[in-house]
Amino acid sequence: MLDRDVGLDIAARLFWERGYEGTSTADLTKAMGINPPTLYSTFGSKEELYRQALDFSIARENSRRSDILQSGLPVYEALSRYLYDIADGDTQPGKPPGCMVSTAVLQHAEENASVARMTAALREASMQTLKARFDRAVEEGELPAQTDTDTLARFYGAIIQGMSAQACDGACNALLKRLIDLALTAWPGKR
Amino acid sequence: MLDRDVGLDIAARLFWERGYEGTSTADLTKAMGINPPTLYSTFGSKEELYRQALDFSIARENSRRSDILQSGLPVYEALSRYLYDIADGDTQPGKPPGCMVSTAVLQHAEENASVARMTAALREASMQTLKARFDRAVEEGELPAQTDTDTLARFYGAIIQGMSAQACDGACNALLKRLIDLALTAWPGKR
DNA sequence: CCATTAAAATAGCGATCCCTATTAAATTGT
DNA sequence: ACAATTTAATAGGGATCGCTATTTTAATGG
Numbered sequence: 204m205l206d207r208d209v210g211l212d213i214a215a216r217l218f219w220e221r222g223y224e225g226t227s228t229a230d231l232t233k234a235m236g237i238n239p240p241t242l243y244s245t246f247g248s249k250e251e252l253y254r255q256a257l258d259f260s261i262a263r264e265n266s267r268r269s270d271i272l273q274s275g276l277p278v279y280e281a282l283s284r285y286l287y288d289i290a291d292g293d294t295q296p297g298k299p300p301g302c303m304v305s306t307a308v309l310q311h312a313e314e315n316a317s318v319a320r321m322t323a324a325l326r327e328a329s330m331q332t333l334k335a336r337f338d339r340a341v342e343e344g345e346l347p348a349q350t351d352t353d354t355l356a357r358f359y360g361a362i363i364q365g366m367s368a369q370a371c372d373g374a375c376n377a378l379l380k381r382l383i384d385l386a387l388t389a390w391p392g393k394r
Numbered sequence: 395m396l397d398r399d400v401g402l403d404i405a406a407r408l409f410w411e412r413g414y415e416g417t418s419t420a421d422l423t424k425a426m427g428i429n430p431p432t433l434y435s436t437f438g439s440k441e442e443l444y445r446q447a448l449d450f451s452i453a454r455e456n457s458r459r460s461d462i463l464q465s466g467l468p469v470y471e472a473l474s475r476y477l478y479d480i481a482d483g484d485t486q487p488g489k490p491p492g493c494m495v496s497t498a499v500l501q502h503a504e505e506n507a508s509v510a511r512m513t514a515a516l517r518e519a520s521m522q523t524l525k526a527r528f529d530r531a532v533e534e535g536e537l538p539a540q541t542d543t544d545t546l547a548r549f550y551g552a553i554i555q556g557m558s559a560q561a562c563d564g565a566c567n568a569l570l571k572r573l574i575d576l577a578l579t580a581w582p583g584k585r
Numbered sequence: 586c587c588a589t590t591a592a593a594a595t596a597g598c599g600a601t602c603c604c605t606a607t608t609a610a611a612t613t614g615t
Numbered sequence: 616a617c618a619a620t621t622t623a624a625t626a627g628g629g630a631t632c633g634c635t636a637t638t639t640t641a642a643t644g645g
Contacts, residue, residue, distance in 0.1 A: 219501070220501065221501055221502060221503050221504070222415070222500075222501030222502060222503075223501075224413070224415045224416055225415055225501060225502045225503035225506065226503070227503075227601075227602070227603085228602080228603055228604075229601080229602085229603090237623085238623065238624055238625080239603085239604070239605080239624095240604090240605070240606095240622095240623075240624080240625095241622085241623065241624090242604095243603090243604065243605075244622090248603085248604080249603065249604090299501075301500065301501070305559070306497060306500045306501070306555075306559060307501060309413075309492065309497045309500075309558075309559055309562040309563075310410070310411065310412055310413030310416060310490075310492070310497070310498060310562070311412060311413060311416045312412050312413075312416035312417070312418075313412070315416065319562075323562075323563040323564070326559075326563060327563065351572070354569075354572040354573065354576055355576070357560065357565075357569065357572075357573060358573050358576045358577065360556065360560070361552070361553055361555075361556025361557060361559070361560060361573055361577075362552055362553070362556060363556070364497075364552075364555060364556040364559040364560070365551065365552025365553060365554070365555040365556040366552060367500075368496070368497060368500055368517075368552070368555040368559075369548065369551070369552060369555070371500040371501070371510075371514075372500075372514040372517060372518065373514070374548075378545075378548065381542070381545040381548075382545065382548060382549050382552055385545055385546070385549045385580050386549065386552075386577075386580060388579075388580045389576050389577060389579045389580040418631075418632065418633080419632080419633055419634075420631075420632085420633090428593085429593065429594055429595080430594095430633085430634070430635080431592095431593075431594080431595095431634090431635070431636090432592085432593065432594090433634095434633090434634065434635075435592095439633080439634080440633065440634090586645105587644105587645090588643100588644085588645085589642105589643080589644075589645095590641105590642080590643070590644090591640105591641080591642070591643080592639105592640080592641065592642080593638105593639080593640070593641080594637105594638085594639070594640080595636105595637085595638070595639080596635105596636090596637080596638090597634105597635090597636090597637100598633105598634080598635075598636085599632100599633100599634100600631100600632075600633090601630100601631080601632060601633100602629100602630075602631065602632070603628105603629100603630090603631100604627105604628085604629095605626100605627090605628080606625105606626090606627085606628090607624105607625085607626080607627100608623105608624085608625070608626090609622105609623080609624070609625080610621105610622080610623070610624080611620105611621080611622070611623080612619100612620080612621070612622080613618100613619080613620070613621080614617105614618085614619075614620090615616100615617090615618085615619095
């Protein structure tokens, strides 16, 4: 039998590279070295496996990124490190380019609408996490009281999505970090 | 027989909504009201039809957007209107959300690598157009001589891609324009 | 009006999609 | 060691994938 976490890791990698619609159950079983019935008894369905693979990957990445955001660092410094960490994740040698979530299942067949809602919800949650950190900065006096933290969070969310798209198209790590540096000049009070 | 341009318009609409991998030839023939052999004799293949549908759509949109960029407007004003026009395109009532090109075929099956290269090249060309306009602005003294126009173009390219992704997730026009306004504060010399 | 050409519809090719009923193998308990 | 239970592999179901050979229909020319 296959170790569950090993299977999720392999599945996540395939979904990351090829997307949900571009990955077949045959691809998955072959890569895991199992037979179709094992996949279905272990993970339920292709969609359920995708959900679990996303959860599995996010649980691994998000603790570190959450630490960066929620650390005692000033909000601007925390945001900078957070974005740099994402840029590194988008351009890991030997791993698929881009982010597994940021640019996943945007256009899709009708039958995959529920999968698209799933990734959209993850993106929304990610931006809400950013917004919560910015709200805290307002409360603590690090940002002006009238700051539009929602737009600020969605703006850096857009940068994260744009970085993922450009990484998929072959952009290198240094390029993405130049984007970040420029995006950070939009921070309230900078320059 | 089907009018060629009408067919391309219908195909573009489907590909826009569902993506390349999410659109089947059965979807296409049904929407066009033709039989499969007609599709293949008229357009060659699914991939070739996608290419022609992209060209068809871009030819229609790009003339207006090119006019905005190449008009006599100051570069900052031209860029603002250009981005606003894209935000409007991402949120047209009765049309699929997002941009047909900006966030297309990012993750994909291996067999569709050539299609992905195609959309990547279109995105790159779009950013090169922006860069060329910025270079002109440097030559004309509108921007400082040491301006990194390449990064500037890719930054607004990232914003365009982020807007498309968020539109796919349901973002409204006003939200996208707030993103643009914030992104424009990163313009050299602003604030 | 018929013969010839051109167009469109039918039918279906081999392959693959996601998924599962059934069979075979391995493990466990006694 | 044998029976009971669990696990894995085979085989394949029903549908759809992109695409095309063949037939039928329609349009054209003499």
